[in-house]
Amino acid sequence: xxxxxxxxxxxxxxxxxxxxxxxxxxxxxxxxxxxxxxxxxxxxxxxxxxxxxxxxxxxxxxxxxxxxxxxxxxxxxxxxxxxxxxxxxxxxxxxxxxxxxxxxxxxxxxxxxxxxxxxxxxxxxxxxxxxxxxxxxxxxxxxxxxxxxxxxxxxxxxxxxxxxxxxxxxxxxxxxxxxxxxxxxxxxxxx
Amino acid sequence: xxxxxxxxxxxxxxxxxxxxxxxxxxxxxxxxxxxxxxxxxxxxxxxxxxxxxxxxxxxxxxxxxxxxxxxxxxxxxxxxxxxxxxxxxxxxxxxxxxxxxxxxxxxxxxxxxxxxxxxxxxxxxxxxxxxxxxxxxxxxxxxxxxxxxxxxxxxxxxxxxxxxxxxxxxxxxxxxxxxxxxxxxxxxxxx
Amino acid sequence: xxxxxxxxxxxxxxxxxxxxxxxxxxxxxxxxxxxxxxxxxxxxxxxxxxxxxxxxxxxxxxxxxxxxxxxxxxxxxxxxxxxxxxxxxxxxxxxxxxxxxxxxxxxxxxxxxxxxxxxxxxxxxxxxxxxxxxxxxxxxxxxxxxxxxxxxxxxxxxxxxxxxxxxxxxxxxxxxxxxxxxxxxxxxxxx
Amino acid sequence: xxxxxxxxxxxxxxxxxxxxxxxxxxxxxxxxxxxxxxxxxxxxxxxxxxxxxxxxxxxxxxxxxxxxxxxxxxxxxxxxxxxxxxxxxxxxxxxxxxxxxxxxxxxxxxxxxxxxxxxxxxxxxxxxxxxxxxxxxxxxxxxxxxxxxxxxxxxxxxxxxxxxxxxxxxxxxxxxxxxxxxxxxxxxxxx
Numbered sequence: 001x002x003x004x005x006x007x008x009x010x011x012x013x014x015x016x017x018x019x020x021x022x023x024x025x026x027x028x029x030x031x032x033x034x035x036x037x038x039x040x041x042x043x044x045x046x047x048x049x050x051x052x053x054x055x056x057x058x059x060x061x062x063x064x065x066x067x068x069x070x071x072x073x074x075x076x077x078x079x080x081x082x083x084x085x086x087x088x089x090x091x092x093x094x095x096x097x098x099x100x101x102x103x104x105x106x107x108x109x110x111x112x113x114x115x116x117x118x119x120x121x122x123x124x125x126x127x128x129x130x131x132x133x134x135x136x137x138x139x140x141x142x143x144x145x146x147x148x149x150x151x152x153x154x155x156x157x158x159x160x161x162x163x164x165x166x167x168x169x170x171x172x173x174x175x176x177x178x179x180x181x182x183x184x185x186x187x188x189x190x191x
Numbered sequence: 192x193x194x195x196x197x198x199x200x201x202x203x204x205x206x207x208x209x210x211x212x213x214x215x216x217x218x219x220x221x222x223x224x225x226x227x228x229x230x231x232x233x234x235x236x237x238x239x240x241x242x243x244x245x246x247x248x249x250x251x252x253x254x255x256x257x258x259x260x261x262x263x264x265x266x267x268x269x270x271x272x273x274x275x276x277x278x279x280x281x282x283x284x285x286x287x288x289x290x291x292x293x294x295x296x297x298x299x300x301x302x303x304x305x306x307x308x309x310x311x312x313x314x315x316x317x318x319x320x321x322x323x324x325x326x327x328x329x330x331x332x333x334x335x336x337x338x339x340x341x342x343x344x345x346x347x348x349x350x351x352x353x354x355x356x357x358x359x360x361x362x363x364x365x366x367x368x369x370x371x372x373x374x375x376x377x378x379x380x381x382x
Numbered sequence: 383x384x385x386x387x388x389x390x391x392x393x394x395x396x397x398x399x400x401x402x403x404x405x406x407x408x409x410x411x412x413x414x415x416x417x418x419x420x421x422x423x424x425x426x427x428x429x430x431x432x433x434x435x436x437x438x439x440x441x442x443x444x445x446x447x448x449x450x451x452x453x454x455x456x457x458x459x460x461x462x463x464x465x466x467x468x469x470x471x472x473x474x475x476x477x478x479x480x481x482x483x484x485x486x487x488x489x490x491x492x493x494x495x496x497x498x499x500x501x502x503x504x505x506x507x508x509x510x511x512x513x514x515x516x517x518x519x520x521x522x523x524x525x526x527x528x529x530x531x532x533x534x535x536x537x538x539x540x541x542x543x544x545x546x547x548x549x550x551x552x553x554x555x556x557x558x559x560x561x562x563x564x565x566x567x568x569x570x571x572x573x
Numbered sequence: 574x575x576x577x578x579x580x581x582x583x584x585x586x587x588x589x590x591x592x593x594x595x596x597x598x599x600x601x602x603x604x605x606x607x608x609x610x611x612x613x614x615x616x617x618x619x620x621x622x623x624x625x626x627x628x629x630x631x632x633x634x635x636x637x638x639x640x641x642x643x644x645x646x647x648x649x650x651x652x653x654x655x656x657x658x659x660x661x662x663x664x665x666x667x668x669x670x671x672x673x674x675x676x677x678x679x680x681x682x683x684x685x686x687x688x689x690x691x692x693x694x695x696x697x698x699x700x701x702x703x704x705x706x707x708x709x710x711x712x713x714x715x716x717x718x719x720x721x722x723x724x725x726x727x728x729x730x731x732x733x734x735x736x737x738x739x740x741x742x743x744x745x746x747x748x749x750x751x752x753x754x755x756x757x758x759x760x761x762x763x764x
Contacts, residue, residue, distance in 0.1 A: 008241075311501065391623075427582045464666075510655050
């Protein structure tokens with residue numbers, strides 16, 4: 001499951017999302033993209049678990065929550081806003097109870113048009129994702145000068161650090177997803 | 192100028208905003224509250240400085256930017272979302288060019304209904320506000336159990352750490368606001 | 383394997399270390415404490431992996447590195463120094479190559495004599511531990527007013543949030559340690 | 574006053590320290606370097622303000638504290654250890670009470686041999702320095718590939734982003750140092 005974290009005009013998230021989708025599909029994974037720009041979240045005024053009567057929550061929250069709970073792993077694609085996590089990403093992920101993400105691994109992808117590739121947002125994401133109770137992979141994809149590094153079609157414009165980092169991150173995410181799935185299926189999760 | 196950072200139903204930001212307003216008005220300051228819930232930001236799809244032709248930006252962005260540039264100091268009132276800055280705060284402040292905030296001081300106010308009072312969001316705000324080029328005060332107001340500590344009318348329910356922290360923060364903010372205003376008026380700002 | 387992160391006089395790390403040891407031993411784990419105050423690290427002037435000829439590195443670094451590589455999981459016990467990770471902890475753990483910690487889980491324990499229990503250091507540890515390539519548990523033990531909460535003998539002075547958090551963290555750490563060990567033994571680690 | 578933050582063999586801090594000294598002296602500032610590698614801190618086992626009887630604290634702590642209290646501003650030169658503040662920097666600065674740094678500005682300089690220039694440590698420093706009650710400048714000097722960017726003599730190997738950032742940071746630090754000094758001399762500091 002891949003979360004996109006920008007709703008701006010001319011956002012780079014579209015191409016980075018395509019890059020991640022291709023990357024994962026080439027490795028035979030089923031990919032579900034959660035794109036806050038494509039979803040109609042106008043009725044969402046509070047997280048799902050804040051409704052006293054969950055049946056009053058908008059249907060879209062229930063649908064997404066069900067998908068999250070079934071996912072084997074997560075990839076979050078985050079823009080950086082003045083060194084902070086992009087609000088759209090924080091906002092969409094925060095709508096669901098931490099337990100929905102629990103005992104599954106996640107991977108961080110950040111980008112920027114500058115030289116640091118959003119790594120400051122990545123650092124804040126380590127705190128945020130841990131609170132959501134997913135364990136995030138040490139390996140990340142951090143993309144400086146994203147407008148040059150990834151084409152509009154979502155392809156890396158060159159073999160190099162980006163393609164290497166992408167491969168490392170995938171291997172790690174797969175390894176953890178496999179380990180945790182086995183454990184969940186054999187023993188359930190701690191109470 | 193006071194920024195509120197929540198648009199949720201039943202938000203605590205309303206009472207904390209009142210608390211801050213009373214605190215500052217009692218000290219003879221003119222207070223302007225920027226409340227993303229009260230503003231109509233529906234047309235805002237990117238920051239003011241991202242428009243190639245600034246005259247195409249919604250009028251609300253121009254109006255707020257003018258006010259920011261005239262302010263002598265800022266107070267940001269932030270909720271914490273899973274240890275991150277509340278998206279509404281990041282989103283509203285990010286709409287303006289860093290220079291609009293430059294060479295003015297800011298103060299951080301966080302709150303939560305738990306025991307840590309949003310201090311994790313405060314840590315991320317130190318990074319975010321610095322990127323916006325305002326200098327933020329060492330003294331903060333961090334309010335654990337905000338629903339008990341501050342009444343709906345915006346009053347502290349007891350004398351104690353909260354009222355002391357509020358006074359310290361105000362003194363510090365006033366001291367810096369005065370120092371920086373003098374310097375700006377006497378010498379302008381660096382080019 | 384438990385890392386202590388303070389070398390100061392009258393440090394609270396001693397009692398917190400005892401608390402963690404008792405906690406883990408009661409659950410039948412073999413505990414190895416790495417205490418920078420007890421070790422003679424006077425000859426260590428750079429990390430093990432910075433020596434061009436590893437055989438020139440002090441023996442103590444080789445011994446510790448071997449133990450780290452064999453551990454099934456880590457607990458880090460950190461003091462907070464002005465919201466930062468205590469230098470002794472950063473310093474001791476940084477002496478070993480990230481791969482020595484890889485594909486094993488870790489758990490964060492922080493404490494302070496104030497009300498926030500070192501949670502700011504915990505946030506920085508999430509970044510630090512990820513760089514060391516261990517995955518850290520979402521559940522943490524954060525101990526405010528540590529001098530009251532834990533006795534000199536290392537016992538919680540009351541049943542309550544501390545003992546609950548300790549149990550949650552242990553269950554989570556055990557679950558992950560088991561999952562990752564199985565995966566390592568069955569498939570090795572990614573290359 | 575310039576704090577160096579590394580005591581390792583072959584440290585890059587030496588050249589970065591020279592770079593900062595030259596930068597400041599060219600602008601007619603009196604520079605005092607605090608170098609933990611050159612100081613004999615062997616007797617220091619706790620911060621100055623932790624001694625019940627301050628007269629029992631090592632003389633070196635008193636000497637440094639007096640200098641800190643007289644300084645008009647600070648520059649901290651930090652290495653990055655797995656995304657954290659280098660322990661030597663945290664350790665040396667933490668020895669003095671926050672008030673010794675209060676109402677004076679500081680500037681952050683980080684470096685690394687990699688592509689991100691220590692910017693993750695810079696983010697943690699924003700939290701740490703605020704706790705020490707100094708206000709840190711929005712402008713920083715972040716030096717990727719420091720071994721190529723700065724010569725052993727402490728000179729930038731090329732005009733470019735580094736020299737521009739250095740000039741911006743100096744102007745900002747000077748502006749704030751001047752503003753705050755005027756305010757201190759005219760009104761004292763808040764009680």
